[in-house]
Amino acid sequence: MTASTTAPSTLVTTDKVITSFDPPRTMAGAAIGVRDGLIDWVGPKDAAPADRYEQIVRLPGTALPGLVDAHVHLSFDPDVADPISDALDSVRARVTQTIESNGRRFLERGVTTVRDLGSMRGVVLEAGRGLGRGTWLGPRIVAADQPITRPQGHAWRIGIQSDSATSARAAVRDLFDRGAGAVKIMVTGGRMTVGTDPLSVEFPSHLIAAVVDAAHEVGLNVAAHCLSVAGIRAALSAQVDSIEHGTFISPNGLGCDEETVERLAQEIAQSGTYLCPTINADYPGRHPIPFEQRLHWVSILHRVGVKVIVGNDTGIPGLPPDLYPGALRALESAGMSSAQVLHSATALACQALGLGRNSGTLAPGLAADLIVVEGDPLADLRALSAPALVMVGGRTVAGSRT
Ligand SMILES: [Zn+2]
Known part of the structure; x- marks a missing residue:
């Protein structure tokens, strides 16, 4: 090579x-x-x-x-039911094989850059370093490495657990020193971690803001995992750079009303925060919120001028890199023109990743x-x-x- x-x-x-x-x-x-x-x-x-x-x-x-996929997990095997257990139970070589396989499959879909938003310590960073050495046959990688999460919070088994602004700042510094190109924070619970609640806001706002400050000090952008309305509000007020998923789950379950979404969407647009909806036309069925409903929320986000970027959450069960084109078609179904979709999949996503001007x-x-x-x-x-x-x-x- x-x-x-x-x-x-x-x-x-x-x-x-x-x-x-x-x-x-x-x-x-x-x-x-x-x-x-x-x-x-x-x-x-x-x-x-x-x-x-x-x-x-x-x-x-x-x-x-x-093309860009702004939300992936290269180290997760999409063919297993519990990818976090699988990753931890496996030897490092097995995880590295998964990363290599996912990387090659992304290239076949024309994806030349990915942002990895959560892996066990070091594995994806190590793969990414191989690009310059010619030992990595995959897309350019912007890696968050370990996500920052509250003790026992979403993805805690691979994350850095933090319960204070001081430890959160130290976590950001440590990630930066080890070569991370982005910071991921779990603002709400997640469906893949037993005992966490997608509706909850997991951190006090001053702790989220401390993460954002520490990341910006060293030139990194912060991607915030937020499933619920409350989580999106908390992330916005802490001025994170991107909202991941942004599915507007509310205490009434699916019943988040249109007005709330519209108002919040306008706030997101005004703040300039990117939103990565991780929606895919070929992966409609496994989400608690019906696909058509999520599509409708994305159409509102787009209509009011939110910077929607393409990201798949590739690596979660049943979502291999091969499904990448489904993310583009989902955005088109939400009312974006093909040029707008491709802008979201190229230059706009690169901006969200903090890559250089015109990238x-x-x-x-x-x-x-x-x-x-x-x-x-x-x-x-x-x-x-x-x-x-x-x-x-x-x-x-x-x-x-x-
Ligand atoms: Zn994810």
Whole structure:
């Protein structure tokens, strides 16, 4: 396996290049030059300095930025019923195998960046470090490593348990020192942890705010697991960077009223907080809130201007990386245009992950994370289902034509 830094310089020519989605910028008969892991040229095919590249890849179809899944658990095996027990009971090698398998499967779906929002200590960080060394065949990883949770709180068996602002700050510092690229906090209980309540708010607001402060001090964004209305309110007032799930569960169960959702959605929009709804058209049945209801909440979020990003919760039981396209179709069903969905799956998600300016678009100077698909995804998102070429950091890592 070659390191990304030694991948041959490549000129990719296609029928069409979509460089970004907000608004969609397309170029017919275009080419992208890739060198040393970065894009170094984008423009019309005929004007491309072809002799400057070691290889030329000519493909029909459309080139676009690689896709993002903003909420995954690479170390969970989606084929087991209790992935946290499975992860803890397994030897490290077994977990590493799961991470590698999930990583490869993401590449096949054109996903070039993932944000891992909770794993046992160190395993995903270690995989992510392999990208630069050429030992990791998977997407670029922004990893939260261990989630911060209250004692015995959601995912406590893999998390860092905290019950004070002081220990929470220390946890953030420790995660940062070990290489975490994001901080995950469990603001409410979760369905996968026995004895926790999705309705509850697990931390006093000053502790959530302490996590946010400590994370921002070292340049990390905070993703808050929030299932309930109360949890979303608590996370918003502590100014977290993204709300994960955001399913608006209320004490009346499914009966959260439209007005509450609408009002809260407007607050989220005004605050600029990202929302990752972890909704998937191919995984409709296993949630306590009916799929149509969740879709309706997402349509409200989108309508009032919330920055909705694509994330699947990949790794939870029954949700392998292969289902990634279902997340895009769910957002489309919630009323987003294909360009808006793709913006949410590229540049907007990259912003939420705290990646650099313009990240998730195709432009000189940016990481060469891109895909080529047959057909035009702006006309039909199904064009994304089997990419012909997938490149991460300038290295071709998957695709039917490679
Ligand atoms: Zn999750």
